[in-house]
Amino acid sequence: DAGITQSPRHKVTETGTPVTLRCHQTENHRYMYWYRQDPGHGLRLIHYSYGVKDTDKGEVSDGYSVSRSKTEDFLLTLESATSSQTSVYFCAIGREDQPQHFGDGTRLSIL
């Protein structure tokens, strides 16, 4: 989707290092979400934002933090990456009158 850009698209890093994933949108949507996708678990909500500086936890938020200083950017940070955080991470955006849609994902491998 041209309106959502996730970066990086792929990353390999080591246990214990900090990692930041970026989600950038050009659609001025109020809501932004971070999900992780793992085999057998579907898409699980990590954190979400309902406006600048307004964020809340999802069902699997432990070990993750987020920030949203501008409408267009939503950052997901793994302060000290662990192997259990190896996953595909999807950002999604939405607003009250439109369904949620997803970015292309970031494949993160933690060795």
Next chain:
Amino acid sequence: GENVEQHPSTLSVQEGDSAVIKCTYSDSASNYFPWYKQELGKRPQLIIDIRSNVGEKKDQRIAVTLNKTAKHFSLHITETQPEDSAVYFCAASMWGTALIFGKGTTLSVSS
């Protein structure tokens, strides 16, 4: 919080047959039920959605039904084609809030 159960986890059909995927949800406040299709290595894409003031919605070969009393909803695909092969996710939420997803159904359509 909301919990969504999805069945079956895998489904194999012959081309031309119908496929049905079922989901149940736990939070009676949920009023929005989308379905996403995800092809291998791609992002989830919305294929159809329904709100709780509607019992059924159709779009060509795809239909979704909702039973609010029983808290379940289903995806029906008729005249399946090989290109329908993908992972399908149901989700539930209150409109405008974060989606909670089922664990997905892998649909295989053989010709």
